[in-house]
Amino acid sequence: xxxxxxxDTGVVAPxxxxxxxIGNLSLAVLVISRGRGRRGALPLALLCLVLFAWQMGESLHxxxxxxxxxxxxxxxxxxxxxxxxxxxxxxxxERDYGRVTSVLYGITALFxxxxxGALALQVLRxxxxxxxxxxxxILCLFPFLAFAIVLIVRRRREVADRTERTALNFIALGxxxxxxxxxVDLTVALGSPLPPIGHLGxxxxxxxxxxxxxxxxxxxxxIPFSRIVAILGIAGGLVFLNAFLSMRVVVGRGDIIxxxxxxxxVLVLAVYRLAFVGWYARQxxxxxxxxxxxxxxxxxxxxxxxLASIKGAAQLVQREVKGDxxxxxxxxxxxxxxxxxxxxxxxxxxxxxxxxxxxxPLADLVGEMVVLQRAASGKPTIDIAAESMPTISADPDLxxxxxxxxxxxxxxxxxxxxxxxxxEQGDLVAVEFDDDGPGLTPERMEEIFRPFFTTKARGTGxxxxxxxxxxxxxxxxxxxxxxxxxxARFTATLPARDEA
Numbered sequence: 208x209x210x211x212x213x214x215d216t217g218v219v220a221p222x223x224x225x226x227x228x229i230g231n232l233s234l235a236v237l238v239i240s241r242g243r244g245r246r247g248a249l250p251l252a253l254l255c256l257v258l259f260a261w262q263m264g265e266s267l268h269x270x271x272x273x274x275x276x277x278x279x280x281x282x283x284x285x286x287x288x289x290x291x292x293x294x295x296x297x298x299x300x301e302r303d304y305g306r307v308t309s310v311l312y313g314i315t316a317l318f319x320x321x322x323x324g325a326l327a328l329q330v331l332r333x334x335x336x337x338x339x340x341x342x343x344x345i346l347c348l349f350p351f352l353a354f355a356i357v358l359i360v361r362r363r364r365e366v367a368d369r370t371e372r373t374a375l376n377f378i379a380l381g382x383x384x385x386x387x388x389x390x391v392d393l394t395v396a397l398g399s400p401l402p403p404i405g406h407l408g409x410x411x412x413x414x415x416x417x418x419x420x421x422x423x424x425x426x427x428x429x430i431p432f433s434r435i436v437a438i439l440g441i442a443g444g445l446v447f448l449n450a451f452l453s454m455r456v457v458v459g460r461g462d463i464i465x466x467x468x469x470x471x472x473v474l475v476l477a478v479y480r481l482a483f484v485g486w487y488a489r490q491x492x493x494x495x496x497x498x499x500x501x502x503x504x505x506x507x508x509x510x511x512x513x514l515a516s517i518k519g520a521a522q523l524v525q526r527e528v529k530g531d532x533x534x535x536x537x538x539x540x541x542x543x544x545x546x547x548x549x550x551x552x553x554x555x556x557x558x559x560x561x562x563x564x565x566x567x568p569l570a571d572l573v574g575e576m577v578v579l580q581r582a583a584s585g586k587p588t589i590d591i592a593a594e595s596m597p598t599i600s601a602d603p604d605l606x607x608x609x610x611x612x613x614x615x616x617x618x619x620x621x622x623x624x625x626x627x628x629x630x631e632q633g634d635l636v637a638v639e640f641d642d643d644g645p646g647l648t649p650e651r652m653e654e655i656f657r658p659f660f661t662t663k664a665r666g667t668g669x670x671x672x673x674x675x676x677x678x679x680x681x682x683x684x685x686x687x688x689x690x691x692x693x694x695a696r697f698t699a700t701l702p703a704r705d706e707a
Contacts, residue, residue, distance in 0.1 A: 377419035612671065613674050
């Protein structure tokens with residue numbers, strides 16, 4: 208009937224197309240979830256979705272017929288433009304060949320519109336069914352696909368990186384296999400005695416693309432195996448459900464099935480993003496912190512020893528000199544102390560947190576923090592306002608570090624007064640640190656807990672991130688907001704007792 212006509216109507220071809228559809232849907236979900244912001248990620252995801260629709264249409268056209276024949280035709284019409292756009296981004300020429308891409312999109316859009324119109328108009332159906340349709344398709348679109356391979360070959364000659372060269376080889380091979388198998392199927396519709404091999408070419412292209420993504424890091428990112436298995440299972444379930452409904456339940460209403468499948472895909476992506484992406488991100492963050500902790504311990508050891516020697520030597524010299532020279536020596540000692548503080552903060556941030564909980568009277572802990580800070584700063588005034596001072600289950604050393612950082616931050620930001628409030632909220636206890644400073648701009652509020660972000664000349668940018676990690680390790684939450692008439696409030700909300 209149409210593009211890639213002459214398909215084997217037995218079992219093997221529809222099954223292979225079905226497997227290819229599962230693979231391309233899985234690749235699309237992986238790229239969307241893992242490759243956000245990376246070069247070529249969006250064009251690759253769109254290409255995989257178009258290939259999914261094409262191969263799903265091929266499979267169900269052979270078994271359910273009707274509507275699915277036009278789905279495969281529309282998808283196969285626009286696939287070359289999505290493929291060319293992906294290649295353009297992948298070879299880092301996304302700003303070039305804009306007119307070529309526009310012409311290609313125009314041609315494929317025309318093919319797609321005429322094909323879709325064949326559902327309603329007999330004259331268009333006759334055109335799409337005619338052998339001339341396939342001949343025009345070959346003449347119009349295959350030169351663009353050949354040019355895509357040329358762009359890949361040119362890029363391969365330019366790069367020295369072995370990984371990128373290998374990925375380029377795989378993409379070129381995949382396109383060549385896909386184009387060849389598609390060309391064979393099109394010539395079958397023109398009367399060629401060759402057997403149709405589109406199902407084999409489609410599966411081969413999907414496998415080659417998967418190898419390029421996973422083994423040769425096409426997206427310049429590693430993808431956990433557990434995530435691949437989960438998405439393959441979800442995609443496989445959706446595709447087989449689609450096929451079952453088309454052949455057994457809603458026979459002859461492929462449009463309903465297609466809309467339902469599209470809705471299901473969007474729903475799965477949303478659920479996946481909410482339920483799994485955050486979990487994977489937390490696991491990745493934890494793994495990186497463990498690596499950072501191991502590295503930090505070694506780096507800190509190598510830094511601390513020379514700093515101790517420098518400080519000791521400076522203190523010896525300080526006893527022997529007077530006047531301006533003594534001031535310079537004092538400056539050296541002060542800077543060594545500051546560097547030691549930076550190293551200590553870095554270690555605190557990179558250490559894995561495992562709270563050793565025991566009963567902690569907040570009255571003692573908060574009172575101790577306030578007394579120490581009053582002695583260290585002298586001003587501003589630090590007041591305690593508490594409805595009650597319960598005893599909570601926490602690690603006193605970690606909590607002392609977190610509250611110390613929060614109180615010190617409030618003192619440095621305050622104009623004349625800091626207030627520490629303690630309030631019970633059912634099973635939770637909120638400890639608030641209020642200052643009467645200028646408050647935070649929306650931009651700073653978004654960045655305030657990012658490691659190494661600081662607006663202070665001598666700050667490390669780790670105090671607040673450390674405090675947040677400690678509070679969260681206790682099952683709590685640390686948030687910030689501005690208060691009226693001016694100032695900021697950091698609120699650490701903690702469980703009143705150990706739920707374990």
